[in-house]
Amino acid sequence: MGSLPPRSRRDRRAPLGALRRRPAALLASLVLAAVVICCLLAPLYAKYIAHTGPDANHITETVKIGGRTVDVVSPTGVPIGPTWQGRFLLGADENGRDVAVRLLYGGRNSLQIAATATLVTMLAATIVALLSGWVRGALDALLSRLMELLWSYPVLLLGVALGVTLAVGGINLGVITLRSGSLLLPSLIIGVVYVPYVARPLRAQVIQLAGREFVDAARQQGLSGARILLSEILPNLSSSIIAFLPLIFANSILLEAGLSFLGAGVQPPAPSWGTMIAEGTRLMPAGIHLVLIPGLMLLATVISANVLSDSLRDMLDPRSPTIRLRPRAGGLNWIESSSVELVEREGA
Amino acid sequence: MSAGALTQGRASVPRSLRLSSHPLLSFALRRLAGMVAVLFAVSVLTFLVFQVIPDGDPALRLAGHLATPSEIRDIRRQWGFNRPVYIQYLRTMEQIFTAKVVSYTQQVNVLAQVGEDLPPTISLTVGASVLWLIFGVALGLLGALLSRGGAAARLFDRLLGALAITGISMPTFLLGDLLLYYLAYRLSLFPLGGYVPLSSSPGGWFTHMLLPWATLAIVLSGFYARLLRSSILETLSEPYVRTAEAKGLPRARVLIHHVLRNSLLPVVSLWGLDFAAVLGGGALLTETVFNLHGVGQYAAESISRLDIPPILVITMLTAFFVVLFSALTDIMYAALDPRVRLR
Numbered sequence: 001m002g003s004l005p006p007r008s009r010r011d012r013r014a015p016l017g018a019l020r021r022r023p024a025a026l027l028a029s030l031v032l033a034a035v036v037i038c039c040l041l042a043p044l045y046a047k048y049i050a051h052t053g054p055d056a057n058h059i060t061e062t063v064k065i066g067g068r069t070v071d072v073v074s075p076t077g078v079p080i081g082p083t084w085q086g087r088f089l090l091g092a093d094e095n096g097r098d099v100a101v102r103l104l105y106g107g108r109n110s111l112q113i114a115a116t117a118t119l120v121t122m123l124a125a126t127i128v129a130l131l132s133g134w135v136r137g138a139l140d141a142l143l144s145r146l147m148e149l150l151w152s153y154p155v156l157l158l159g160v161a162l163g164v165t166l167a168v169g170g171i172n173l174g175v176i177t178l179r180s181g182s183l184l185l186p187s188l189i190i191g192v193v194y195v196p197y198v199a200r201p202l203r204a205q206v207i208q209l210a211g212r213e214f215v216d217a218a219r220q221q222g223l224s225g226a227r228i229l230l231s232e233i234l235p236n237l238s239s240s241i242i243a244f245l246p247l248i249f250a251n252s253i254l255l256e257a258g259l260s261f262l263g264a265g266v267q268p269p270a271p272s273w274g275t276m277i278a279e280g281t282r283l284m285p286a287g288i289h290l291v292l293i294p295g296l297m298l299l300a301t302v303i304s305a306n307v308l309s310d311s312l313r314d315m316l317d318p319r320s321p322t323i324r325l326r327p328r329a330g331g332l333n334w335i336e337s338s339s340v341e342l343v344e345r346e347g348a
Numbered sequence: 349m350s351a352g353a354l355t356q357g358r359a360s361v362p363r364s365l366r367l368s369s370h371p372l373l374s375f376a377l378r379r380l381a382g383m384v385a386v387l388f389a390v391s392v393l394t395f396l397v398f399q400v401i402p403d404g405d406p407a408l409r410l411a412g413h414l415a416t417p418s419e420i421r422d423i424r425r426q427w428g429f430n431r432p433v434y435i436q437y438l439r440t441m442e443q444i445f446t447a448k449v450v451s452y453t454q455q456v457n458v459l460a461q462v463g464e465d466l467p468p469t470i471s472l473t474v475g476a477s478v479l480w481l482i483f484g485v486a487l488g489l490l491g492a493l494l495s496r497g498g499a500a501a502r503l504f505d506r507l508l509g510a511l512a513i514t515g516i517s518m519p520t521f522l523l524g525d526l527l528l529y530y531l532a533y534r535l536s537l538f539p540l541g542g543y544v545p546l547s548s549s550p551g552g553w554f555t556h557m558l559l560p561w562a563t564l565a566i567v568l569s570g571f572y573a574r575l576l577r578s579s580i581l582e583t584l585s586e587p588y589v590r591t592a593e594a595k596g597l598p599r600a601r602v603l604i605h606h607v608l609r610n611s612l613l614p615v616v617s618l619w620g621l622d623f624a625a626v627l628g629g630g631a632l633l634t635e636t637v638f639n640l641h642g643v644g645q646y647a648a649e650s651i652s653r654l655d656i657p658p659i660l661v662i663t664m665l666t667a668f669f670v671v672l673f674s675a676l677t678d679i680m681y682a683a684l685d686p687r688v689r690l691r
Contacts, residue, residue, distance in 0.1 A: 022547070037599060040420060103484075125638070149386065149393070153390055153393065153663065153667060156630065156632055156633070157629075157630070157632070157651075157659075157662070157663050157666060160632070160648070160651050161394065161397050161398070161651055161659060162397060163664070164651050164652060165397055165654070165656065185509055185563070188365060212372050248516065254517070256521075257519050257521075257522075258519060258521070258633055261519075261521050261633060262632065262633070262636070262648055262651070262652070263652055265649070266621045273515070277521065277522060277525070281521070281525055281637070284525065284528070284533075285529055285533045288529050290524070291522065292523045292526070295519075295522040295525070298519065299514070299517060299522070300535070301517060301655060302517035303513055303514060304515040306513050307513060310513070328565075336496075
């Protein structure tokens with residue numbers, strides 16, 4: 001963020017100082033950081049507190065609660081609820097696995113997938129935007145049509161279709177081979193799905209910047225196109241890119257959960273918040289804690305990311321033309337119906 | 349829509365071009381061409397995606413577990429799975445457009461099944477979209493008014509904003525699960541999912557639809573509220589609003605006639621697109637959680653069975669609705685807002 005060109009007094013403040021003036025953004029960052037740290041510490045929790053692994057079954061075992069001995073999973077198949085002690089802190093699932101341990105390991109998977117997907121989206125979208133906004137012509141037409149195709153394809157159907165297909169047999173792209181259980185598969189799918197949502201507004205911004213005086217000046221100096229793109233245009237896109245990061249991250253988590261819920265994301269027995277909710281749903285109504293616990297964790301993470309995205313948008317560029325909400329079909333913030341696009345302000 | 353009136357001054361223009369020089373007509377024609385292109389691309393993409401599945405041989409699926417190799421060979425020949433991919437694609441498309449397409453796994457007519465699944469989906473779409481529009485507009489308007497009020501009002505506005513963000517961040521299947529558990533299972537206020545046709549029991553239909561409606565409405569109205577709120581606040585800073593207020597018009601009149609009318613534009617166009625997406629089976633998760641047996645649930649089940657024909661039909665259906673409604677909302681947008689030109 002430090003490399004941003006100073007635009008106003010607001011921008012010149014240190015980012016941390018600006019964060020302090022926005023308690024909501026500060027709280028959101030703290031919650032996100034806490035979630036990430038907790039999930040990173042999953043192995044320590046599993047080893048020293050829960051004394052079990054994420055996939056270890058304890059279906060036939062018992063646990064002592066306040067002197068009483070209780071089955072981890074009752075003979076009728078009802079798993080134990082939260083015990084609020086080291087073992088089975090948040091209860092067990094139908095296979096007698098420790099929910100707290102799975103929650104943390106599942107969080108690692110969900111966060112890792114969302115983070116990778118966000119990187120894929122931003123990287124691909126930036127490249128597409130730079131190429132099609134700068135080169136224009138046939139390449140622009142081709143890329144724009146491609147983006148429109150992805151756009152008009154129903155997000156969830158596309159993700160689920162790709163997810164199920166690839167989850168069955170993995171993918172072999174000659175050089176790269178991904179196993180069917182690989183976490184990279186859902187990351188790539190989610191990453192690709194969101195590219196058009198970022199690429200289109202960024203492309204509009206590139207086109208706008210390409211007509212500005214400083215780009216003309218750079219051209220007059222004889223700089224190459226690549227050099228202008230990297231040293232003149234890309235830095236001016238950075239605040240939009242940064243504002244997009246938490247938004248895409250939040251939506252990637254949601255899409256991962258939706259895909260996993262439909263069996264097209266993380267493949268069992270590997271946990272993720274989405275698969276955990278799906279497993280809990282199958283066990284309803286006996287296992288409401290199996291839905292509630294990963295659900296609340298997911299909700300806290302997504303809300304924080306969304307709040308952060310709102311604040312970043314205001315903070316980085318309160319009057320920027322690119323940071324305007326404009327409706328568009330196909331589902332960015334929500335997964336099931338449609339969404340709002342950040343796009344260039346219309347002429348007015 | 350007289351194209352002649354507009355082109356009168358340009359008599360040299362050939363007759364065939366005159367027709368397309370009417371902005372609305374040429375827009376409609378271009379959109380129609382675009383729609384066909386999108387549907388073609390979507391169908392090809394879907395077909396190819398399922399063609400590359402390593403273990404997705406539909407012949408094996410059709411033949412069942414106890415099939416002999418010769419039976420599988422027969423099925424492959426009978427269904428044309430041994431033909432080149434493009435022939436298979438063309439055959440499937442021909443079957444779709446002649447309403448003869450049959451699903452691989454259940455071997456029922458896909459279009460008939462989709463037709464059977466449409467009533468729950470239409471019920472979901474219509475009820476939920478009305479709810480989320482009403483809630484979204486009410487909350488957005490309230491938020492915009494409160495944000496210009498005193499300290500207490502602004503606090504309440506922030507509360508509404510927090511509520512909206514929570515709605516946006518909520519996965520529909522999680523909300524649906526929780527509503528089902530607490531309201532339907534624990535309190536027995538509603539049935540535990542499923543669908544009852546309107547014709548057989550209006551009351552039953554209503555109670556079965558209320559929770560799915562509420563789920564979609566809660567998740568989506570957050571968006572609409574935020575969109576409308578920011579749209580209103582932006583319109584309020586326009587000079588013409590200040591003019592209207594300076595003329596001494598009552599605040600309420602300025603708000604309803606001058607501000608809201610303009611600010612509703614993006615909301616209404618978003619609404620059209622959401623409506624189309626849900627109508628085309630886009631609400632897979634909600635339909636699945638509430639077991640509505642709608643188009644979306646059919647899509648979800650077909651995908652898990654790797655059954656290509658229903659997936660093709662439903663993706664094309666959704667894409668068709670989305671493209672159609674996006675063209676319609678663009679036309680409406682241009683009709684309502686003279687600054688917008690159809691391109």
